[in-house]
Amino acid sequence: MDMSNWEQKNVLSELVHGLKAAKQLQADLGTSPFPPPPSLSSSYSSCLTTEMKENLLHQIVSSYEKAILMLNGPTTVYSPTAEMVNLAADPVANTGKVPESPTSINGSPTSEEFLEGGSKDYNLSSKKRKMLPKWTEQVRISPERGLEGPHDDVFSWRKYGQKDILGAKYPRSYYRCTFRNTQNCCATKQVQRSDDDPTIFDLTYKGTHTCSQGIPPRERPRDNKPDTTLVNYQNNLLDNLRTNLTVRTNGPIQSDGFSFPVTPPFFSYESDFANGGGTFGHLGNSGPSDFTGLISTNTSTGSSPIFDVDFQFDPTAEINTGLHTFLHDSV
DNA sequence: CCAATTTGACCAGA
DNA sequence: TCTGGTCAAATTGG
Numbered sequence: 278m279d280m281s282n283w284e285q286k287n288v289l290s291e292l293v294h295g296l297k298a299a300k301q302l303q304a305d306l307g308t309s310p311f312p313p314p315p316s317l318s319s320s321y322s323s324c325l326t327t328e329m330k331e332n333l334l335h336q337i338v339s340s341y342e343k344a345i346l347m348l349n350g351p352t353t354v355y356s357p358t359a360e361m362v363n364l365a366a367d368p369v370a371n372t373g374k375v376p377e378s379p380t381s382i383n384g385s386p387t388s389e390e391f392l393e394g395g396s397k398d399y400n401l402s403s404k405k406r407k408m409l410p411k412w413t414e415q416v417r418i419s420p421e422r423g424l425e426g427p428h429d430d431v432f433s434w435r436k437y438g439q440k441d442i443l444g445a446k447y448p449r450s451y452y453r454c455t456f457r458n459t460q461n462c463c464a465t466k467q468v469q470r471s472d473d474d475p476t477i478f479d480l481t482y483k484g485t486h487t488c489s490q491g492i493p494p495r496e497r498p499r500d501n502k503p504d505t506t507l508v509n510y511q512n513n514l515l516d517n518l519r520t521n522l523t524v525r526t527n528g529p530i531q532s533d534g535f536s537f538p539v540t541p542p543f544f545s546y547e548s549d550f551a552n553g554g555g556t557f558g559h560l561g562n563s564g565p566s567d568f569t570g571l572i573s574t575n576t577s578t579g580s581s582p583i584f585d586v587d588f589q590f591d592p593t594a595e596i597n598t599g600l601h602t603f604l605h606d607s608v
Numbered sequence: 609c610c611a612a613t614t615t616g617a618c619c620a621g622a
Numbered sequence: 623t624c625t626g627g628t629c630a631a632a633t634t635g636g
Contacts, residue, residue, distance in 0.1 A: 435612065436612075436613055436614080437613090438615085
């Protein structure tokens with residue numbers, strides 16, 4: 278893998294950021310054998326709010342996610358140019374004290390974004406534009422669901438607008454997180470039906486969920502019993518993925534495996550596409566996969582390949598993912 | 609009654 | 623001024 282200096286710097290930046298957040302959390306928990314670095318000591322009064330701790334956790338996990346993704350190669354359906362969105366113009370969207378946690382998605386956000394974290398850096402960036410990660414994906418509705426659209430994923434969204442877009446056949450719908458007001462969650466998404474293929478929807482997500490949806494039930498004391506809440510959560514995710522998802526890739530397909538994120542979560546594919554499909558496992562676990570999937574090629578479209586993806590969770594498997602925005606069960 | 613959706617108005621950036 | 627994005631009052635639905 279030949280990485281450019283730019284990529285190396287980004288990976289390094291991610292890891293440094295994750296480490297920084299981890300140390301801050303560690304210090305707050307009082308488990309650090311070392312005093313906090315001077316650069317952080319000013320905010321080290323060991324009085325982080327739960328919200329701040331969760332935010333730090335978010336940062337840690339997403340930093341690792343991004344670093345891994347970068348190392349795993351740039352193949353993605355997301356915009357490779359790190360489209361960042363300035364939502365500072367929306368006063369309501371930025372009333373929260375705790376900024377949006379960086380996403381796990383490969384929006385290639387710059388380090389500037391991370392400076393918005395729950396540390397003292399937050400104040401340093403007060404003059405900077407509030408940046409939220411943005412990424413897009415394409416989802417094709419399945420025939421049995423009709424044309425109602427892929428409007429339900431694992432998050433609950435509330436529609437707040439619809440707009441006719443110049444040059445587009447279909448209007449664009451605007452959704453925000455249901456818990457925006459109650460939990461200060463600034464995640465939004467836009468849904469736009471494709472002009473070319475009405476069964477395909479372009480989804481544009483902005484920001485990640487900081488609400489309880491984005492942070493699933495915390496790990497319980499280990500009693501060897503499966504966390505049913507978590508299993509339900511998995512199944513919910515599974516159902517939605519199964520029902521809605523077809524992933525469209527933009528880049529050329531390599532026969533020796535490729536990876537792309539499907540939001541959520543990310544998968545590593547190792548399959549023989551020349552034979553029309555294969556299986557894949559959850560990326561990033563050294564142990565058994567949390568879930569597996571089946572890919573079959575869909576030949577109905579010509580040059581742009583569409584793969585039908587079927588997911589299967591192993592309900593007995595312990596969730597251990599650092600690669601999923603809302604499966605933060607680790608740490 | 610409450611929550612979600614609809615839809616015209618409003619606003620900011622290009 | 624045009625366009626995309628958001629607001630918020632009115633409406634709908636459970």
